[in-house]
Amino acid sequence: MRRFLLILLVMAAGPVHAEDSAPAGEDSPYEQMQILARAMQLIRQDYVDDSKISYKDLSYDAMRGMLTALDPHSQFMDPEEFQNMQEDTKSEFGGLGVVVGQKNGVFTVINPMEDSPSFSAGILPGDQILKINGQTTDKLTLQQAVEKLRGKVGEKVTLTINRPSAKEIKDYELTRAVIKVPSVKDARILPQTGGGRIGYVRITQFNEPTADELSKALDKLEKQGMEALVLDLRYNPGGLLKSAVDVSGQFLPADTMVAFTQGRTPTREYRTENRKGPQRKYPLAVLVNYASASGSEIVAGALKDLDRALLVGETTFGKGSVQSVIALPDGSAVRLTTAKYFTPGKNLIHQHGVSPHIRATLTSDQEAELLLSRRPGEEGKKGGVDPQLARAIDALQGTLLYAGRNSRP
Numbered sequence: 001m002r003r004f005l006l007i008l009l010v011m012a013a014g015p016v017h018a019e020d021s022a023p024a025g026e027d028s029p030y031e032q033m034q035i036l037a038r039a040m041q042l043i044r045q046d047y048v049d050d051s052k053i054s055y056k057d058l059s060y061d062a063m064r065g066m067l068t069a070l071d072p073h074s075q076f077m078d079p080e081e082f083q084n085m086q087e088d089t090k091s092e093f094g095g096l097g098v099v100v101g102q103k104n105g106v107f108t109v110i111n112p113m114e115d116s117p118s119f120s121a122g123i124l125p126g127d128q129i130l131k132i133n134g135q136t137t138d139k140l141t142l143q144q145a146v147e148k149l150r151g152k153v154g155e156k157v158t159l160t161i162n163r164p165s166a167k168e169i170k171d172y173e174l175t176r177a178v179i180k181v182p183s184v185k186d187a188r189i190l191p192q193t194g195g196g197r198i199g200y201v202r203i204t205q206f207n208e209p210t211a212d213e214l215s216k217a218l219d220k221l222e223k224q225g226m227e228a229l230v231l232d233l234r235y236n237p238g239g240l241l242k243s244a245v246d247v248s249g250q251f252l253p254a255d256t257m258v259a260f261t262q263g264r265t266p267t268r269e270y271r272t273e274n275r276k277g278p279q280r281k282y283p284l285a286v287l288v289n290y291a292s293a294s295g296s297e298i299v300a301g302a303l304k305d306l307d308r309a310l311l312v313g314e315t316t317f318g319k320g321s322v323q324s325v326i327a328l329p330d331g332s333a334v335r336l337t338t339a340k341y342f343t344p345g346k347n348l349i350h351q352h353g354v355s356p357h358i359r360a361t362l363t364s365d366q367e368a369e370l371l372l373s374r375r376p377g378e379e380g381k382k383g384g385v386d387p388q389l390a391r392a393i394d395a396l397q398g399t400l401l402y403a404g405r406n407s408r409p
Contacts, residue, residue, distance in 0.1 A: 036062070063334070068141050071337050072102040073323050075143045079331035084150065095150045096157060097179045098123060099237040100142070101293070101319065107137045107145050110317065111235045111291050114185070114204060114374050117174040123161065124371065125235055125291040130169065131160035151176055165364050183210040183239075186232075186374075187217035189224050190393065196400035198393055199226035203247065206239030206295040211246035218250065218280060228283040228396040230389065234313065235371075238294025245270050248302045251280050251309070258302040261322050263339030270298075283399040284309040285392035288356060293317035301343035301354045310399075311356040312392040320349025358395060360388040 040062075044053045063076040077085060097116020100107050109127040112118040129137055132148045140148070149157065159172045187201040199221040203210060221229070238244070248258045249272030260269045286309045288300050297316045303309035320341040327333045341349045362370065370386055 060332070064141065067334065067336070071321070072142055073319075073321055073335070074337045075141055075335045077143060077333045077335060081143055081147060082325075082327070082331065082333040084147070085325070085333075085335075094153045094176055095179050096159075096174050096176060098149060100129060100145060100149070101237075101317075102142055107140075107142070110293055111205075111237045112371075113179060114182075116179050117177050118172075119371070119374075121172050121174055123159070123172060124163065124368070126163070126165065128162040128164065129159055130162050131158075133158050134160075153178055183207050184213035184217050187221060189221065189226060190230070195397055196227045197225045198396050199224075199229045200232065200389075201229065202232040202234075203236055203296070205236055206241075206243035206247065208240065208243065210239070210243045211250065214247055214250055215275075215277075219277075222280075226282065228285075228400055229280075230285050230287060230392045230396065231309070232287045232389075233292045233296040233300060234287050234289040234388070235291045236293070236296035237291070238296055238319065241270065241295060241298070244295035244298045245272060248299050249273060249275055251284060251303060252306065253279065256302075256306065257344050259298045259341050259343060261339035261341055263322065265338060268339070283396050283403075285396050286311050287388050287392055288313045288316050288354065289362075289388070290314050290317060292354075293319040297349050297354050298341060298343075301345075301347065301349060304354060304357070305343045305345035305347065310358065310392070310395050311354065312358045312360055312395065313356050313388045314359065314361060315355045316349075316353040318349065318351045318353035320352075358391050360391045362387060 040055070040058050043058060044055075047053050060076065060078060067074045067076045095116075096118045097113035098109055098118035099111040099113065101110050102108065107129040109118075109123055109125055109129065111125055112123045129145070131137060132140075132145065135148070137145055151157070153176050155176050157174050157176060159174065160169065161172055162169045183204055183206065185202050185204060188199070190198045190200050199218075201214065201217050201221070203214065218226075218229070245258050249256075252258070252272050254272055254274040256272045257269050258272060260267055284303065286300050286303055288296065288311055292300065292313075293316065297318070297320055300309075300311055300316060304311050321337045322339040322341065323335045324338045325333055325335050343349065343354070347354075366385055366387065
């Protein structure tokens with residue numbers, strides 16, 4: 001045990017810094033590691049179930065506890081969990097297609113991915129996941145909950161859902177499937193309801209090919225005579241930061257700061273890169289709602305602060321913290337919150353969100369109709385009333401009308 005304690009102390013100490021040299025009784029790493037080592041010794045000596053007390057199990061559980069206690073987004077990942085996390089940015093994976101986060105301590109659906117089992121079953125943003133296969137979620141970490149949602153393709157999973165808007169609790173039986181994640185959808189010229197040819201395109205999330213897919217969609221719409229654009233980021237849970245910056249770069253000059261981070265590490269700025277072709281300078285409206293999170297908030301915040309777009313809808317989710325993933329020697333990893341995102345106007349995104357210029361909401365029935373209209377084969381068809389889209393169209397038509405008048409001799 002003494003040898004084990006010595007190893008723990010050496011691993012914990014690392015390079016000695018001024019703050020590590022605290023007097024006894026203060027925040028000393030040596031004293032705290034002694035306490036941890038003593039607790040592990042007692043567990044291994046006296047705990048009733050010896051199948052749970054390997055040094056690996058105890059150290060992994062200790063790291064899970066440490067990271068979970070910091071905030072909902074910091075976490076420890078064992079080698080399998082780390083590998084699954086790395087697969088998230090690929091174009092397809094196995095699961096239920098439900099993006100979850102923690103809001104007020106409850107696992108909440110941010111977005112049911114389109115063309116997925118959760119979307120087809122009728123799960124909605126804002127639904128709260130109370131149980132997974134009968135197990136309550138109140139003591140699970142976010143990563144543990146995600147792992148329970150994943151598994152072999154074809155297996156069934158029962159989710160117990162609380163829907164606050166309807167004040168009902170209901171079980172949903174879903175079957176895991178291969179989830180394909182298209183990121184740019186429904187690009188089209190909107191039906192003529194007044195002056196100007198207004199385009200529409202929707203981004204479902206930000207992955208590696210998103211900016212290129214968006215560029216191709218915009219090129220196509222521009223060839224059809226598009227004069228203004230509605231960019232729909234509603235229910236977009238985010239994704240890759242670089243993708244969000246590159247999407248912003250479709251509408252901003254090169255070397256424009258899209259966001260910056262502040263934390264204990266030096267401030268870092270994220271800027272647009274050079275892109276081929278002329279700048280896209282036509283009027284732009286961006287649709288956002290309570291389920292627009294992370295990368296979509298960075299795009300919306302940048303375009304708003306830089307006066308490049310008019311934001312229409314609701315205040316966004318408010319997930320604007322930076323998680324750095326650090327691999328450990330045994331294949332496990334630590335995801336650690338290291339900074340927070342700010343918009344170019346120095347507005348904090350985390351827990352605040354990005355507020356729209358024009359506030360427009362949907363009723364629960366309108367929201368259900370909107371999501372139903374996004375099912376395969378229904379895209380682009382006329383559905384129910386969408387007040388948020390209608391307000392965006394009105395604003396763009398007004399902008400085009402004003403520009404037209406000013407351009408007259």
